[in-house]
Amino acid sequence: MTEANSNSELKEYFVQAGFVDSTELMADICDIPDRVFVMHNSYALVVGYAALPEENEADSLLMEAKERMHAFIRKALLVLENQKGLIVDGYLLIALHQAPRAEVKEVVRDIELDTKICRKHVVWPVENGDGLERLQFVTILSLPDPLRGNSANATSFELSVEAKKLLAKYDELGSLERLLDAIKNGELADAN
Numbered sequence: 001m002t003e004a005n006s007n008s009e010l011k012e013y014f015v016q017a018g019f020v021d022s023t024e025l026m027a028d029i030c031d032i033p034d035r036v037f038v039m040h041n042s043y044a045l046v047v048g049y050a051a052l053p054e055e056n057e058a059d060s061l062l063m064e065a066k067e068r069m070h071a072f073i074r075k076a077l078l079v080l081e082n083q084k085g086l087i088v089d090g091y092l093l094i095a096l097h098q099a100p101r102a103e104v105k106e107v108v109r110d111i112e113l114d115t116k117i118c119r120k121h122v123v124w125p126v127e128n129g130d131g132l133e134r135l136q137f138v139t140i141l142s143l144p145d146p147l148r149g150n151s152a153n154a155t156s157f158e159l160s161v162e163a164k165k166l167l168a169k170y171d172e173l174g175s176l177e178r179l180l181d182a183i184k185n186g187e188l189a190d191a192n
Helices: 005-016 024-029 053-056 058-085 104-112 161-173 176-184
Strands: 036-040 044-051 089-095 117-124
Touching: 005 036, 005 044, 024 036, 036 058, 053 058, 053 089, 058 089, 058 104, 104 117, 104 176, 161 176
Parallel strands: 044 089, 089 117
Antiparallel strands: 036 044
16 A cells, blocks of 8 residues: 555545544644644544555554654644644554554554553555455544444333333332332332
8 A cells, every 4th residue: 555545545534534634724833744644623633644664564663653643743732732722632543554564563552552642543454455454443433334224123112010110119209219118118019
């Protein structure tokens, strides 16, 4: 996956989730580094970074890239809060060119567990080239659409007769403590 493909594919996911380009917003804050895109909505700022091929292979280089992007998003979030009065969540999304080797997957895990300043996610192309692996864990992209087969079936819920009796007695007595005493004293013999 090339840098341009990676960033444009990621941007499309964020556009669908209601994010807009942040180039103008960032103009007053700092320059956007190469291989980076920045998007925002009313409650979040997302920084996407297309990793260099060598960062995909070496765990130390991937950690260095994470630290550079971490510093960039930290600066952006501080300026947004201190100068513009905006408090937003920060998200860093690192896109690798291919699935990482086993050693690098340990670093990916460490990156994603680090929640200082912002949430962090690492994605890479799926084997068949259709989509991105681990994108489903990027919660800021929203929940999946409901299953179409279930949306037409309205589920109804009704309390049992016993539950209705308990609620009526609760309303009558006015407190849970009195209701529990009534059950203990046998006033509601059929309450289980």
